[in-house]
Amino acid sequence: MKWLFFLMSLSLVAAGCSSDVGRPPGAPDSDTDVDGDSDTDADTDTDNDTDSDADTDSDSDTDADTDTDTDSDTDGDTDTDGDTDTDSDTDTGCDRDFMYVEGTRIYDTNCNEFLPRGVNLQYGDYPPDKIQSIPYIAQVHANIIRLQIRLETTANEFRDAVEAIVDNRMIVMPMMWDASITCGTDPQAVRNAVSRWTGTHLDVLTDPDLEKYLLLNIANEWGDYYTTQSAWVDIYREVIPTLRDAGIRVPLVVDSLDCGHDIEVFGGGRGQQVIDADPLGQVIFSVHGYCEWDSASLATNFATMNGYGYPWLLGEFGRSNHIVCDRGADHFGIMSRAADSDIGWMAWSWRGNGSGEWMLDMNNTYDSLSLTTHGNDIVYGEDGLMDTSLRATCWPDF
Numbered sequence: 001m002k003w004l005f006f007l008m009s010l011s012l013v014a015a016g017c018s019s020d021v022g023r024p025p026g027a028p029d030s031d032t033d034v035d036g037d038s039d040t041d042a043d044t045d046t047d048n049d050t051d052s053d054a055d056t057d058s059d060s061d062t063d064a065d066t067d068t069d070t071d072s073d074t075d076g077d078t079d080t081d082g083d084t085d086t087d088s089d090t091d092t093g094c095d096r097d098f099m100y101v102e103g104t105r106i107y108d109t110n111c112n113e114f115l116p117r118g119v120n121l122q123y124g125d126y127p128p129d130k131i132q133s134i135p136y137i138a139q140v141h142a143n144i145i146r147l148q149i150r151l152e153t154t155a156n157e158f159r160d161a162v163e164a165i166v167d168n169r170m171i172v173m174p175m176m177w178d179a180s181i182t183c184g185t186d187p188q189a190v191r192n193a194v195s196r197w198t199g200t201h202l203d204v205l206t207d208p209d210l211e212k213y214l215l216l217n218i219a220n221e222w223g224d225y226y227t228t229q230s231a232w233v234d235i236y237r238e239v240i241p242t243l244r245d246a247g248i249r250v251p252l253v254v255d256s257l258d259c260g261h262d263i264e265v266f267g268g269g270r271g272q273q274v275i276d277a278d279p280l281g282q283v284i285f286s287v288h289g290y291c292e293w294d295s296a297s298l299a300t301n302f303a304t305m306n307g308y309g310y311p312w313l314l315g316e317f318g319r320s321n322h323i324v325c326d327r328g329a330d331h332f333g334i335m336s337r338a339a340d341s342d343i344g345w346m347a348w349s350w351r352g353n354g355s356g357e358w359m360l361d362m363n364n365t366y367d368s369l370s371l372t373t374h375g376n377d378i379v380y381g382e383d384g385l386m387d388t389s390l391r392a393t394c395w396p397d398f
Contacts, residue, residue, distance in 0.1 A: 098212055098250050099171070099392075101282055101311045106251070106344065108171075108392040109212045116313055116344030117389035118144035118170065119362060119378070122352040124177060125150075127157045129366045131164055133350050136369040138168035140379045141389040141398050146173045146217065146315060146346040151196060159204050166213050169395040173253060173346070174201075175217030175315075183224045183259040187235040193219040194239045198246035205248050213392070217253040217286065217315065218243070221260040229265045232257045237277040244279055251282040255315060260288030263301055266308050275310070285310055288348075289317035289334055291325040298333045302341055313344035319374055322359050331374075335383040347378045 094111030101107070108114045119142050123130040137145060145165050149158055158174070165172045176193035180186065197205060197216065204210055218239065223232050236254055243252065254274060257265040265271075266285055275283045293301055305312050318329040331347070338345050353360045362375035371379060379385045391397050 096212075097208070098282075099215060101251055101284055104306075104309060104311050105342075106215075106284065106311060106313075108394055110393045112393040113342075114143075114171070114392050115342055115388070115390065116144045116171070116173075116346060117385055118142040118146065118173075118346045120146045120148065120316060120346050120349035122148045122177075122349055123157075123161050124148050124153045125352055127153070127161065130352070131161055132367045133363070134161070134164045134170075135168050136363065137350060138170055139369055140371075140375075141385045142170060143389050143391050144171040144173055144215075144344075144346060146175055148175055148177045148220070149201075151176070151178045151192060153196075153200075155200050155203065158201050162204055162210055162214075166210060169391055171213050171215065171392055172210075173215040173217050173315075175220050175253075175255075177220045181219050182221045184222055185224055185227050187231065187238075190219045190222050190235045190239055194242055197243060197248065202246060202248070205250065211250055212394075214250040215253050215284065216243070216248065216250050217255065219255065221255050221288065223257040223259070223262075225258050227257060229257060229262075229268075229270055232265055233270050233273050236274045240274070240277045240283070241279065249280065249282075251284055252278060253284045253286050253313075253315065256285065256287045260286065260316065261290065261292055263287055263292075263304050266305075266310060266312075271308055271310050283311075285312040286315035287312065289314050289329050290322070291318075291327045291329065293317060293329045293334060294327045295330040295333050298330060298337055302337050302343070306341055306343075313346070314338065315346055316348040317345060318348060318360060319377065322357070331377060332381055332383075335378075335381065335388075339383040339388050347374075 094109075096107075096109040096111060099106065099108055099114065106114045106116065119137055121130060121133060121137065125148070134145070147161055147165065149161075162172050162174070176196060178184075178189065178193070180189040181193055197218070205214065205216065218236070222235070240252060256262050271285060274285075275281060287305065289301075314334065317331060317334050318324075319331040320328040322328050334345065337343075347362065348360055349362065351361045351363050351366060359374060361372050362378055364370040364372055377384065381387075389398070
């Protein structure tokens, strides 16, 4: 009976998701960027360090879990190893094709709560180097990557990154970055981002093998300090139906106003107006924690955001020695209070920060695991990744 119980346990833990959607974890396909465009933009990779070494680590996903059960999968999905997967949805009554929000919480496709714990990866700056980082991010127990892409990121580059992240058993939260979007004031910049999601990248965002692992961060930090709150509401009320009309059904993540910093924009019914613009009602709000999230401000900020009653997360946050507006973010305090409130977060960032921002790099290279002070704080600090990160339940836990 002991061996039978063990096999049953494996089938429950591994339910709902496939751990391999097409290639070895972290390795780019041989047909990556088939248009031959190598992205020679002059502002690529702001740290000017291109670490061109190939990723030679072959043990990036060492927990080679094998699905040993042969029962039919009630949702029709088949494991890529050739075995048919028994989905625990038959026991729970859960039958979800996408992640979803309910109340203030985020849930995976097995209808279990998912608490984001991860990092930002500036992938769009230079994809050939950045994609090498994905298995190492998985090794430090991130359960999600906020994947930065640019307006010029190709369809193949985007697919390669999403597949690599899913192969390494992490949720993907793509976000669109551009100088016209970040702290921008022209609503057309948000429309341009949406045109990429509904055009160039639509095949990935609606791929049945991938969409179950996605949250979509529409546009990075649109709106500056002078942008009105009503303008922020108006542009998202406009573009959210466009995304849904294109067939994108995953939860949508909306960054706050004022370069992601304004926690008051969600009040006064404005947050609800944005949620109501989504016919699926699947909106998550994101704030970015920098100098306004110092130790003196944390209690008020968390109380304010929690008080709105909306699902929210910290899509970025800095650290104590990254000084802007005369102070730094209390990164240890952010992780502690997020743990107390069950709020998701993604630290900024794995690597690629330029002059004056070097202290925000979590790792020293793209093609190996070599954590910096910031990386060690986020990974091994109290309430950090090793303490609090759990995989989405469609995969076995760390």
